[in-house]
Amino acid sequence: MKTIEFKQLDETLYYKKLSNGLDVYILPKKGFSKTFVTFTTKYGSIDRTFVPIGESEAITVPDGIAHFLEHKMFEKEDGDVFQQFSEAGASANAFTSFTRTAYLFSATDQIYKSTETLLNFVQEPYFTEETVNKEKGIIGQEITMYDDQPDWRLYFGAIENMYHTHPVKIDIAGTIESIDKITAEHLYTCYNTFYHPSNMLLFVVGAIDPTEMMAFIEENQNKKEFPEPTPIERHFEEEPVEVAVKERELKMDVQKPKVYVGLKAKDTNLSGEEMLKHELSVQIALECLFGRASDFYTEVYENGLIDESFAYDFSLEKGYGFALIGSDSTSPDELAQRIKEEINNAEQLLSQEAIERVKRKKIGYFLRALNSMEFIANQFTRYKFNDMNLFDAVPVIETITVDDVINAFKTIQGESQQTLFKILPTSEKEA
Amino acid sequence: MFLTTKIAEGVNLHIRQTTQFKTVNFSIKWRAPLTEEKAAERAVLSNVLHHSNGKYKKSAQFRSYLDDLFGTVLYFDASKRGNEHTVLLNIETVNDQYLAKNNVLNDVLDLLKTVVFEPNFENGQFVSSIVEREKEMIIQRIQSIFDDKTRYAQTRLTQIIRPNHPASISANGTIDTVKQVTPQSLTECYNSMINEDQVDIYVVGDIDVEEVQKKLIQVLQFKDRTPKKLEKQNQVSKPEQEYTKEQQDMKQGKLHIGLSTPVLFGDEDFPKMQIFNGVFGGYAHSKLFMNVRERESLAYYASSSYSSHYGLIYVVSGIEPAKEKKATDVIFEQLDAIKNGEISDLELNQTKAMLTNQLKEALDLARGQIDIYDQYKDLGETFSIDLWKERWANVTKEDVQEMASQIELEAIYFLSGKEA
Numbered sequence: 068m069k070t071i072e073f074k075q076l077d078e079t080l081y082y083k084k085l086s087n088g089l090d091v092y093i094l095p096k097k098g099f100s101k102t103f104v105t106f107t108t109k110y111g112s113i114d115r116t117f118v119p120i121g122e123s124e125a126i127t128v129p130d131g132i133a134h135f136l137e138h139k140m141f142e143k144e145d146g147d148v149f150q151q152f153s154e155a156g157a158s159a160n161a162f163t164s165f166t167r168t169a170y171l172f173s174a175t176d177q178i179y180k181s182t183e184t185l186l187n188f189v190q191e192p193y194f195t196e197e198t199v200n201k202e203k204g205i206i207g208q209e210i211t212m213y214d215d216q217p218d219w220r221l222y223f224g225a226i227e228n229m230y231h232t233h234p235v236k237i238d239i240a241g242t243i244e245s246i247d248k249i250t251a252e253h254l255y256t257c258y259n260t261f262y263h264p265s266n267m268l269l270f271v272v273g274a275i276d277p278t279e280m281m282a283f284i285e286e287n288q289n290k291k292e293f294p295e296p297t298p299i300e301r302h303f304e305e306e307p308v309e310v311a312v313k314e315r316e317l318k319m320d321v322q323k324p325k326v327y328v329g330l331k332a333k334d335t336n337l338s339g340e341e342m343l344k345h346e347l348s349v350q351i352a353l354e355c356l357f358g359r360a361s362d363f364y365t366e367v368y369e370n371g372l373i374d375e376s377f378a379y380d381f382s383l384e385k386g387y388g389f390a391l392i393g394s395d396s397t398s399p400d401e402l403a404q405r406i407k408e409e410i411n412n413a414e415q416l417l418s419q420e421a422i423e424r425v426k427r428k429k430i431g432y433f434l435r436a437l438n439s440m441e442f443i444a445n446q447f448t449r450y451k452f453n454d455m456n457l458f459d460a461v462p463v464i465e466t467i468t469v470d471d472v473i474n475a476f477k478t479i480q481g482e483s484q485q486t487l488f489k490i491l492p493t494s495e496k497e498a
Numbered sequence: 499m500f501l502t503t504k505i506a507e508g509v510n511l512h513i514r515q516t517t518q519f520k521t522v523n524f525s526i527k528w529r530a531p532l533t534e535e536k537a538a539e540r541a542v543l544s545n546v547l548h549h550s551n552g553k554y555k556k557s558a559q560f561r562s563y564l565d566d567l568f569g570t571v572l573y574f575d576a577s578k579r580g581n582e583h584t585v586l587l588n589i590e591t592v593n594d595q596y597l598a599k600n601n602v603l604n605d606v607l608d609l610l611k612t613v614v615f616e617p618n619f620e621n622g623q624f625v626s627s628i629v630e631r632e633k634e635m636i637i638q639r640i641q642s643i644f645d646d647k648t649r650y651a652q653t654r655l656t657q658i659i660r661p662n663h664p665a666s667i668s669a670n671g672t673i674d675t676v677k678q679v680t681p682q683s684l685t686e687c688y689n690s691m692i693n694e695d696q697v698d699i700y701v702v703g704d705i706d707v708e709e710v711q712k713k714l715i716q717v718l719q720f721k722d723r724t725p726k727k728l729e730k731q732n733q734v735s736k737p738e739q740e741y742t743k744e745q746q747d748m749k750q751g752k753l754h755i756g757l758s759t760p761v762l763f764g765d766e767d768f769p770k771m772q773i774f775n776g777v778f779g780g781y782a783h784s785k786l787f788m789n790v791r792e793r794e795s796l797a798y799y800a801s802s803s804y805s806s807h808y809g810l811i812y813v814v815s816g817i818e819p820a821k822e823k824k825a826t827d828v829i830f831e832q833l834d835a836i837k838n839g840e841i842s843d844l845e846l847n848q849t850k851a852m853l854t855n856q857l858k859e860a861l862d863l864a865r866g867q868i869d870i871y872d873q874y875k876d877l878g879e880t881f882s883i884d885l886w887k888e889r890w891a892n893v894t895k896e897d898v899q900e901m902a903s904q905i906e907l908e909a910i911y912f913l914s915g916k917e918a
Contacts, residue, residue, distance in 0.1 A: 075596065076520075098518035101862045147792060153783035154844065156851030158859075175858035176851070204795030204818075211750040212798055212816045217645050320747035321645045323638070360561035368557070369631065374638045395642065424565045431569030434592045438519050438864070493747055 068281050073458045076437065080458070081277040085288050088265025088296045090451070093280055094272040094443060102273030103173045103440035104182055106189050107448045109268075110261035111166040112239040113386070118300040120260045125302045128257060129248040130234075131206070131241015134163040135199075136254050138206060140170065140189060142198050148188045157181040165235050166384050167452065168261075169445065178275060179283055186269075186287050192258045194251040203246055210240050217321050221490050225329040225391055228312040228486040232304040235387045264288065265296035268451055270444040303386055308333050309483040316489040325376075325490040326399035328406045330479040332381075332388030339454040342383070343463050348475030349381045349390065351429060351467060355421040356409050357392055358428075362416075363409050372402045381479075385453065390479050399489050407485060413476050419469050426464050433460050499881065500700070500871055501707065505715050507722035509697040514867060515707050520596055522603060522703030523864040524589040524610065526718075527872065528695040531726055532583040532664045535678075537576070538636070538671025539687040542679050544574035544585050545632035546624055547688075552616035563609075567602050568592050572613065579873070580763075580807035581664040585691060587613065588865075593704055603705070604713075611717035614692070623685040636676050640668065651752040651913040652812065654744065659737050659756040659908040665808040696725035698872060702864040736908070743912045751819035751914035755829065756812060757905050763806035764877050767901065769889040774901040775804040776849030777841055778832060779813060783848045785832040790815055796825045811905065819914040826910065836902040841895045850890045857883055 071080045081093040112134060116127045140161070141148045152159035157174035159181075170189050174181050213219045223238055230236040240246075271280055310331050337345055357363055357379045367373045377394035396402045409416065436442040447457045500512035530536060554560035564570045570591040577584045591606045618625055643649050656666040670676070697720055701710055761771040779786035779802025790800035800815040817825045860866035861883070874881040 077596075098516065099862045101859045147782075147788070149782035149787075150844070150848070153781060153848035153852055156848075156855035158852070158855065159782070173855075173859060175855050201795050205791055205798055208750065208796075208816055208818065209798035211818070215647050215748045215750050322641050323645075358561070358565075360558045360565055362558065365556065365558045371631070371634065374635055374642075376642065395638070424562060427567075428565040428569035430597075431567075431592050434596050435521050435569070435571070435590060438521060440862075 068278070075461075076434075076458065078437070078458070081281060083281055083285070085264065085285055087288055087291075087293045088263065089288060090268045091281060091284055092268070092270045092447065093275065093277040094270075095275055095277050096273050096440065099274050099440075100175045101173055101440065102175070102178045102271065102275050103171065103444055104185055105169050105171040105270045105444040105448060106185050107167050107169040107268050107270070108262050109166065109266050109452045110168050110257070111164050112237065113165050113234040114261065114301055115234050115237075116302040117260060119256045120263070120294070120297065125300070126256075128253055129241065130237050130245035131239070132249055132253060132257055133168055134240045135202065135206060135246055135249050136257055137161050137163045137168050137170075138202055139194055139199065139254060140192065143188065143191070143193050148184065151184045152181060155180045155184070157184075159185075163239055165239065165387075167449065169448070171444070173440070175274075178273075182271070182280075182283065183287060186284070189262070190291060192255065192262075194254045196251050199249060199251045199254065206240060206246055207243050210238070210243055210246075213238070213240065217319050217325060217490050220317060220319065221325045221327055221393070221488060222391070224315065224317055224490070225327040225486065225488040226389065228315055228488050229310045229329050229331040229389055230387070231307055231311040233306045233387050234303075260299060263296055264293055266299060268448050270448055272440045272444050306386070308481070310486040312486060314487040316491055318493045319490050321490060321492050323395045323397060324399040324492065325393065325395050326403050327391050327393035327488050328403050328410070329486040329488065330390040330392075330410065331484040331486070332383060332390070333478040333481070333484065335383065335386050335388045337383075338385070340459065340463065342453055343450070343455040343459060344467065344471065345475050345478075346381065346383050347429070347460065347464055348467055348471045349383070349479060351422060351425050352413065352417060352472045352476035353379050353381055353390060353392070354425045354428070355417055355472070356413060357406075358425065360424070361421075363405070367402065367405060372396055372398055372405065388479075399491075403487050410480055410485070413480060414473055417469065417473050417476065422467075422469055422472055426467060429464050430461050433464075499867065503711065505699075505718070506720045508725045509699070509720040509723070511699045511711065511714060512701070512871065513705075513707055513711060514702045515705060516702060517704045518862075519593070519703055519864050521590050521592050521864070522606075522701070522705055523868065524587075524606075525700040525868050526587040526614070527698045527700075528585040528691050529582045529698075529725070530691065530695050532578050532581050532667055534667050534671050534675045536687075537578070537583050537667055537669055538675035539679050539684060540583055540585050540691065541576040541636050541670040542629065542632050542676060543684055543687050543691065544576045545635055546628055546684065547587075547613060547617065548574040549628055549632060550618045551613050552618055553612045555618050567605055567609075568597055570602070570606055572609070576669045578664065578667070578669040583669060590864075595704070607710075607713050607717055614718065617688060619685070624681045624688070626681045629679065629681045629684055633676050633679055636670050637673050640670050640673055640676070647746070647748055647750070647752055647913060648814065648816070651754045651911060652814065654742070654913070655754040655756050655812070655909065655911040658739070658742055658911060659810070660734060660808065663734060665805070665810060693721060694723050694726065700868045700872070702867055739909065740907065741910045741912075743914070745914060745916050748913075748915045750816045751822055751912060753815045753817055753822060753825055753829075754812065754911045754913075755826075756810060756908040756911070757833075758908050759809050759811060759901065759905050761806075761901065761904070762809050768806065769886070770893050770897040770901050771804060771806070772853060773846070773849050773890060773893045774836065774898050775802055775811060776852060777845050777898055778802050778811075778836060778902075780804070781849065781852050783845065783852075785835065785845075786813065786815075786829065789832055790825060790828050794824070794828055796821055796828065800829070810908070822912055822914070833902060833905065836898060839895060839899045841898055846893075846895060846898070850893070853890055854883070854887050857886060
């Protein structure tokens with residue numbers, strides 16, 4: 068077991084790669100009564116075309132399958148896994164993103180029991196045609212629920228505009244039609260390919276003794292047999308730099324229009340510290356341009372172009388990346404125009420003073436977030452899957468220069484990388 | 499848990515020294531009786547105070563200064579509990595020891611004085627243009643509920659079962675009452691909040707207690723006050739209609755059911771009602787989840803929540819509109835099962851374990867420590883996890899059955915698409 072100390076943060080991280088390939092990280096927290104554990108596979112909704120383990124030809128599986136699989140992991144021959152967690156007083160959950168599927172629990176008591184439940188249920192698949200079909204009604208309602216959420220539609224509408232081929236444009240849960248095609252056999256194929264321990268990471272944070280916990284996990288893993296790890300081959304089609312659709316709108320039963328300006332990232336093949344610096348630099352640029360202390364924000368807030376829903380964000384993973392900026396607005400076109408002006412004038416607006424201020428804010432943000440076990444476990448895993456280290460964020464922010472920020476922003480700034488997506492009230496009269 | 503000092507009549511300071519967190523948290527809670535008019539004024543007030551103050555007259559200046567204090571988070575918010583309205587000031591700042599710069603904490607304490615006691619006044623009252631804009635923001639916040647169908651359905655249900663009652667009065671007031679706010683009425687509202695409200699000040703973090711206490715007493719010069727007695731909850735009558743169906747352009751059906759119980763927060767039977775709710779629909783092991791979702795595949799979510807200050811239980815589920823009857827039947831079957839005593843040891847034990855865990859987990863957050871202490875301090879006993887654990891441990895199946903037998907249906911509200 069290795070230890071990694073972060074002196075300034077007063078944290079020590081324990082790490083071991085087990086013989087089956089599983090990465091285990093443990094971060095003890097003094098003074099807390101809770102422990103939070105995540106068991107994550109590097110497998111999400113975008114992994115739809117791949118070579119199944121032990122085969123040589125790539126296949127494409129129905130959309131929404133990673134999420135469907137996540138649901139089905141909780142059901143076993145002898146019942147629902149939630150029951151076991153509840154019995155031990157643990158709150159369990161799971162989520163599927165574009166690139167990851169995570170299973171997790173938090174508890175203040177019987178941590179070893181729940182850790183064992185977590186490791187075992189994720190590593191013992193049980194799918195039958197009957198249980199798979201039964202789940203279709205439940206997930207169907209989940210999809211319908213999201214379909215009725217204007218903010219979710221806005222988010223996906225903007226992403227769909229940006230991408231020609233990349234599966235990030237497909238809803239994580241799929242569609243009612245696509246999930247209808249899912250079979251138990253599909254689930255086993257995906258499970259066997261992506262749930263090998265060598266493609267997974269276990270993170271434990273909280274009130275635990277790291278040595279004992281590591282031994283407990285290792286003993287559990289040593290009892291199980293896994294095939295030799297093989298590299299996973301994922302296939303993605305060529306994706307142009309330009310957006311697929313420049314502008315699009317959708318009518319929904321909302322009281323006020325919603326708008327997003329999307330910026331498609333050019334540099335999506337980064338990893339490690341280079342990626343960390345790039346990602347943080349773009350985030351700093353966005354905060355300088357659109358943050359609450361910016362001239363832009365003051366202006367559009369004061370003239371009523373935005374309301375409290377105004378938001379901006381940058382996401383970056385291998386193969387895709389995008390920034391989204393927008394708000395509910397009675398004048399969505401005017402707002403979009405103002406956002407685009409800021410984007411096009413970014414070089415003039417990104418001053419040394421603003422960047423230094425935002426860097427301080429960002430350092431504070433990371434330190435505050437380290438109070439949250441959920442943040443640490445989820446973000447550490449996401450960083451690690453991209454060969455970055457969460458605990459490097461603060462020192463890396465300190466090294467970021469004005470040129471870093473301007474150059475990073477240039478990679479998402481181009482006119483052909485910009486798109487616009489609006490949601491308009493159904494009742495609104497055509498102008 | 500907290501060290502409490504009375505700094506003026508009606509004003510208490512609660513401090514907790516702990517090395518658990520990398521930040522220091524401050525909260526100030528101002529409380530007054532909840533009415534629609536007061537809620538509207540106080541919601542606008544919290545936005546106006548959030549926007550600027552006498553020292554930082556422009557929002558951008560104010561936010562830049564906070565950024566410079568290593569992204570110190572500072573916000574005002576409006577909320578309610580029972581028949582009280584709360585204006586809340588929250589501040590979270592990184593502990594000096596993790597920063598290259600020192601004395602951030604001291605700067606934050608000075609800022610606290612500015613944001614509370616030095617409002618951005620022109621000619622003795624709030625600036626009209628700011629007031630008008632923040633009124634507009636609150637109106638838009640109220641209107642945005644319409645876009646979130648779950649929240650909208652919930653709002654409609656509470657309006658139906660408890661009209662003109664604290665349970666249905668929004669902490670933001672209504673569009674009409676917000677429109678009536680003027681710079682003058684807002685200034686009066688501010689003065690009354692500062693001088694007449696019940697005030698509780700909380701600090702949690704790795705701080706020097708004496709030093710912070712001294713400094714806070716110096717910066718927060720609240721006068722003595724006798725907080726207004728809160729009116730008793732209005733007598734309620736049964737809603738006129740037991741079933742309401744409304745339609746919008748949407749795909750899913752939102753089934754919201756309002757039930758009532760005579761048991762309120764702090765009553766002797768309160769722990770029994772908490773267990774009842776856990777067995778019924780509070781968790782993933784509960785009857786609603788296990789039957790509506792897992793057994794019948796009718797929904798993605800099906801749960802209940804116990805609004806203990808109002809004696810209400812809300813059941814919510816998102817379903818296919820055509821299956822409304824089936825879902826309603828399955829939900830009431832679960833209530834009947836509990837009334838008939840169909841409660842397993844497993845369900846009971848799971849619920850007790852989950853309640854204990856939830857409380858312990860909440861106490862791992864600074865904000866959780868403040869909120870729980872703030873809520874439980876009114877019960878006039880020393881709060882401890884063990885005390886509540888014991889109360890839950892004593893709850894039997896018969897108790898839960900008895901709780902179920904006292905529950906009455908108030909109303910069912912169904913929101914669905916137009917073609918259903």
